[in-house]
Amino acid sequence: MIAAQVLRLVAVSVRRPLVVLLLCLALFAIAIAYAAGNFAMTTDTAALISPKVDWRRDEKAVETAFPQLTDAVLVIVDGRTPELAEAATAKLAERLEHDRAHFRLVRRPDGGAFFDREGLLFGSVAEVRSATAALIEAQPLLGPVASDPSLRGVARALSTALTGVENGSASLVQIDRPIRTMGDALGRSAHGEPAYFSWQQLFAEPGKGLAQPLRRLILAQPKLDHGSLQPGKAGVDAIAGHAAVLDLDATHGVSVRATGEVPLADEELASLEENIGLVGVVMAAAMLLTLWFAVRSAKIVAAIVLTILTGLAITTAAGLLAVGELNLISVAFIPLFVGLGVDFGIQISVRFSAERAEGASTPDALERAAGALGAPLTLAAGAVFLGFGAFLPTDYVGISELGIIAGLGMAIALALSITLLPALLVMLRPGAPRREVGFSAAAPADRWLARHRHAVLWAFAASMLVSIALLPLVRFDFNPLHLRDPDGPAMRALADLTHDPLRTPNTINLLAPNADKAKALAARLAAIPEVAQAISIDSFVPADQSAKLAEIGDASLLLDPTINPFDLTPPPSDGDTIAALKATAAQLRRVAASGQGSAAADAYRLGLIFDRLA
Incomplete structure (x- = not known):
């Protein structure tokens, strides 16, 4: 019965090729317009x-509660010193x-006025x-520099400390x-090499106290263009442009990088956009070469290509009508339809040539x-x-919508292969092959x-x-980042x-109905061995403030007259x-002469450098 129906359609197309061609042309025009x-x-x-x-519902809830975290670019700024x-x-x-x-929004999650004031x-x-x-402890060095913020002040500060050594x-x-x-x-600078000096690192006690961060973050929400293959490209490029204008580069001891969901998605699609022309040309050339080796007739190749292009246009319109919007x-x-359309065309055309x-x-x-x-073609199309x-x-909406469109395309490809393709072959009248098609x-x-x-x-x-027996050895990598x-x-x-x-971005976000429940949930999670740290809104209220403020207050009484x-x-x-450099250089040499070990060698070296600077 299936074979009879197919034969009837082919017979009609063969006897009325112009009518079939005009009907298909009209359908093609409607599809293109739609x-x-x-x-x-x-x-x-x-x-x-x-x-x-x-998890998408939970993600949506988090995004609704914290809209500043969605569609974001994380700008990573690394400096050779904390100050930089x-x-x-x-x-x-x-x-x-x-x-x-x-x-749309720019924030500093680890800096700004709040942390400048409360960070300690x-x-x-x-x-x-x-x-x-x-x-x-650094007060003897801080005082002279605070009152004389110049190279002279630095030399005098060092001289004050050296006087303490001498007495x-x-x-x-x-x-x-x-x-x-x-x-x-100063030695690297004197030799024309990049030199970086940090007062914060200098006065911080090694291995103790608060670490001086060499990395800072900026969280930015760019304006996205979802009609583009790279929606956030303009924003990411703007970050690089601003960094270049500000001379934020390795030459100046700074590096600026962008990551996050927006640049990662753009990066994933950038190679496709860059190579789409080449890929299209290679695919078209491969298709035409395959068709030529299969049928060895330019007219038959032309008929198959026209059938595929018509079917592709109709399938695109049908897919948009069915799902409304295409996705990645x-x-x-498109390649699925072209591949299966070529297969149908080759099978019919090779048998036709035979x-x-x-x-x-x-x-x-x-x-x-x-x-x-x-019958075989219809059964094959039905199976696909x-x-x-x-x-x-x-x-997975992307997969399900692909199934809908590709399924419709399969039916369209079969229908055109038994209607439009025969009509085109009758109209083009390719000559009979001189020998059997094949190799x-x-x-x-x-x-x-x-x-x-049988063997x-x-x-x-x-x-x-054997393959089935080896299936338990298959390991699935669930990390989507490894696809990038x-x-x-x-x-x-x-x-x-x-x-x-x-x-680290390897974190989990949980919503709680209020701050108290969030604090309790964070406490329970922190007790789990697999959890390194649990943070809630209360984590931004420092603990033991009385003791800390007392320490800060005592230091302020001692340091305020010095630094102000x-x-x-x-x-x-x-x-x-x-004069200040020469005097301090002489003092460094005297102290070095009376000392021993690496400290004396360091003092003597700095004295020589001060002499050269003077």
């Missing part, structure tokens, strides 16, 4: 999963905040005590660290081909259609397979059983961030600076 007017495609990867899935990192981040954040053309309180009592003690109130080892650090920086997965119906080679006319050859292939139907019962050199292989068909089938059955290019800039930045325990002097020394002249 697709052009209603074409829509989203590159939003979140649209690939059904919003009804539990902070200054670069502050300047870049300010520029991004004023760039309303590219950004987030350390433990021991860390706060250590930090304040280090500053108090026995301090040891050279106690001030070796600032001498060595200053010598390293459902758009894959009938023509035996002397049949074009109409008779097409009807004979339909009679021989009608049902296979695509298996995509439907899933929460004569492969005939021995065909004969061998025919003779040993071949048993071999395939055995290999299938590990060498992409955003992916490299993310990989680096995962090794930063304070800023009533009188500032007038700026030095070149002569004043030279």
Whole structure:
């Protein structure tokens, strides 16, 4: 019955080719008009999963409660010193905040006015005590520099410390660290090498107190263009542009990188956008080459290509009508349709050519081909259609919509292969092949397979059983990040961030109805061995504030007159600076001569550097 229906359609197409051609042309025009007017495609990867899935509902709830965290770009600013990192981040954040053309929101999650004012309180009592003690101990160096913030002031500060060594109130080892650090920086600078000096690191007690961060973060929400293959590209490019204008680069001791869901998604699609033209040309060339080797007739190749293009247009319109909008997965119906359309066209055309080679006319050859292939082609199309139907019962919207469109395309490809293709072949009237289509050199292989068909089938059955037995050894990688290019800039930045325990993106967000329940939930989670840290809204209220404020208050009483002097020394002249450097250099050499070990060597080296600077 199936064969009879196919044969009837082919017969009508053969007898009325012009009518069939005009009908298909009209359908093609309607499809093109509909697709052009209603074409829509989203590159939003979140649209690939059904919003009804539990974790998507939870994700939506979190995004609703914290909209500033969605569609974000995380800007990572690394500096060679804490001062460089902070200054670069502050300047870049300010520029991004004023760039309303590219950004909706810009925030500093680990910096800004709040942390500038309250940041010290987030350390433990021991860390706060250590930090304040280090500053108090550095008071002899801080005072001269605070009243005279110049190279002369630095030299005088060092001279004050050296005087303490000379009169026995301090040891050279106690001030070796600032001498060595200053010598390293000035020595590299004197040799034309990049030199970085940090007062924060200098006054921090090594291994104690609060760590001075060399990394700062900016959270930015760019304005996305979901009609583009890279919706956030303009925002990411704007970040790079602002960083370049501010000279935030390796030459100036700073690096700026962008990662997060927006640049990662853009990066994933960038290679597709870059290579889409080349891929299209290669695919078209491969299709035409395959068709030529299969049928060896330009007219038959033309007929198959026209059939495929017509079917592709109709399938696109039908898909848009069925699902409304294409996504990153459902758009894959295009290569699927082309591949299956080529297969149908080749099977019909090869059988048609074989009938023509035996002397049949074009109409008779097409009807004979339909009679021989009608049932197999229909059954094959039906099997593929049902296979695509298996995509439907899933929460992966991209997959289910691909199943719908590809299934419709399968039916359209079969219908056009038994209507439009025969009509085109009758209209084009390709000549009869001079010899049998195929590769004569492969005939021995065909004969061998025919003779040993049972052995071949048993071999395939055995290999299938072995494959089934090995299935338990298959390991599935559930990490979607491994699907991305590990060498992409955003992916490299993310990989680096995962090794930063304070800023790792490997976190889980949970919503609680109120702050008390959130605090209780965080306490329960923190007790789980697999949880490194649990943070709630209460985590931003520092604990033990009374003890910490007492330590800070005591330090403030001692340090306030030192770092906030009533009188500032007038700026030095070149002569004043030279005199101060020479005097301190001489003092360094005297102290080094009376000392031993690495501290004495460091003092002597700095004395030589001061002499050269003078």
